[in-house]
Amino acid sequence: MIEKPTPFNDKLLLNILAVSNEATAIYTTDDIVIQFANDAMLGFWGKDRSVIGLPLEEGVPELKGQPFKYMLQQVLRTGITDNGIISAETLINGELQTNYYEYEYRAIPDDNGVPYCVLHTAANVTERERNKRVIAQQQEEAQALTEELEASNEELRLINEELIISNNELDNAQTQLQAAYNSLEESEIALRLAIEAANFGTWHINSVTRAFITSARLRELFGYRADEEITIEDTLAQITDEYRGLVSKKFENAIYNGDDFDVTYQVVGYHDQVIRWLRAIGNLKADPSGEFSNFTGVVMDVSELRRDEQRKNDFIGMVSHELKTPLTSMKGYVQILKSKADKNQDKFSSDVLDKANNQVSKMTTLINGFLNVSRLESGKIQIDKQVFDMALLVKEVEEESITTITSHKVVFAPVVETIVKADRDKIGQVINNFISNAVKYSPAGSTIEVACITINGKALVSVKDQGMGIAPKDIDKLFERYYRVENNSTATIAGFGIGLYLSSEIVERHNGNIGVESVLGKGSTFWFTLPVNLV
Ligand code: ADP
Secondary structure, three states: OOOOOOOOOHHHHHHHHHHOOOEEEEEEOOOOEEEEEOHHHHHHHOOOHHHOOOEHHHHOHHHOOOOHHHHHHHHHHHOOOEEEEEEEEEEEOOEEEEEEEEEEEEEEEOOOOOEEEEEEEEEEOHHHHHHHHHHHHHHHHHHHHHHHHHHHHHHHHHHHHHHHHHHHHHHHHHHHHHHHHHHHHHHHHHHHHHHHHOOOEEEEEEOOOOOEEEOHHHHHHOOOOOOOOOOHHHHHHHEOHHHHHHHHHHHHHHHHHOOOEEEEEEEEOOOOOOEEEEEEEEEEEEOOOOOOEEEEEEEEEOHHHHHHHHHHHHHHHHHHHHHHHHHHHHHHHHHHHHHHHHHOOOHHHHHHHHHHHHHHHHHHHHHHHHHHHHHHHOOOOOOOOEEEEHHHHHHHHHHHHHHHOOOOEEEEEEEOOOEEEEOHHHHHHHHHHHHHHHHHOOOOOOEEEEEEEEEOOEEEEEEEOOOOOOOHHHHOOOOOOOOOOOOOOOOOOOOOOOHHHHHHHHHHOOOOEEEEEEEOOOEEEEEEEEEEOOO
16 A cells, blocks of 8 residues: 655755755745745855845845846736846856846745745856857848848849940950951052052151151152162152252141142152152141141152153144144235235125134134143243233223124223233233133123223232033133033033133233132133232
């Protein structure tokens, strides 16, 4: 038979609690008097048994200012168990440390259910809590790190995207550059081939340093050996005296004023002493800074062309000269016949002989034109200046025109005294050329106005017609040798395109200007100016 165990008395129970490893204390009354505290609890507090019977904050004054007393009072008053983890500053080995305690304050009711004491159990979980906190902190840090990493990852992704875009752009630019380079290379090859095929010499000058780089062919053109080093001065020295000044002037104008550089001149080869005609064309290019300029160009041998031209001019000159003599004789014979017919009052023969005389005059003018061109080209044209009144010259032209021009009404006004120093015959030729063109290129019956005035210190002679006019595209070229406007209206009008060329050369040799204002279909005004003679 099993013996019924003796029930534990309070003392026994307290003894059991006293050896429990779990720190335990019991408090009573609102003052939270320590009724019981086992060794483990005393160890927490760092106290001995003398604290038993004292209010908590008296026995363990280190707890003052902390919420324990209040919490215990609450449990005792309400009977509601309080548990959790609490941190407390505890003096351990003379050092205040934060410790964590898992605690339970449980109200123990009396037989009537009224709480009369609080059972306090506690375990020091500082180590565990610390670890937990360290882990939490580590997690937090890891999280922050992850977020930071994500942010930089995002940034990297964006940068990457940008890099991909710029990479593509670079690729495109590279492709375009390559294409441009290829086409540049192609055009350079084409240019080189063209230059070689045309046997051009090339040169290149830095206008600031004046470094002069030439091709072998250029050196040959100036009579130097292909491998010889030459300077600008060396090339200038080989240009004949007649042209050296002109070339230097054009050269300086091109470099300092950006003028066109296209000049034809004669050289005598340095070693071979061969006379050559050269044409140089240059182009001035400023570098992007605008500070330095490169002057580049080609030189071609135009000797053969010049010789052909010379032969043609000589031929025209010779033929014109040979034709002039029989024409002069013919004119004489016609005039003798006319005076005879007039004497015999043979009106028919007289009229026919007038016409013959006119035709001979026209032919003489034509032949003189050719002769003048050939003289001009070979530099044999002579300007014999004398002082005269332009008004008187115009009056002479007027008298002549009255007999020769019947198809048009020619008005000479205003014609005012204008003293000039010029070649009277040649200026007369210019006026006659303007008037005969006005007759040729305007309808019969229309009016031609000839004027001679002084304006801005210059003599101005103009011939205005009501003819076909000239298209803007032709105006600049009218004064070129052999240039004729080609259209339906001019097709039936005879001419060689030398009259205006001769006129402009004559006016230029007088330091004058020549020009035309024209409206297609309405008429033209040809004019020239000469400096007035002030003395
Ligand atoms: P030509 O009359 O012998 O052809 P010019 O040198 O005198 O030679 O004239 C050159 C060209 O200028 C002419 O062919 C003509 O087309 C044009 N021209 C000259 N004068 C006039 C004018 N008054 N009206 C219209 N065109 C003209």
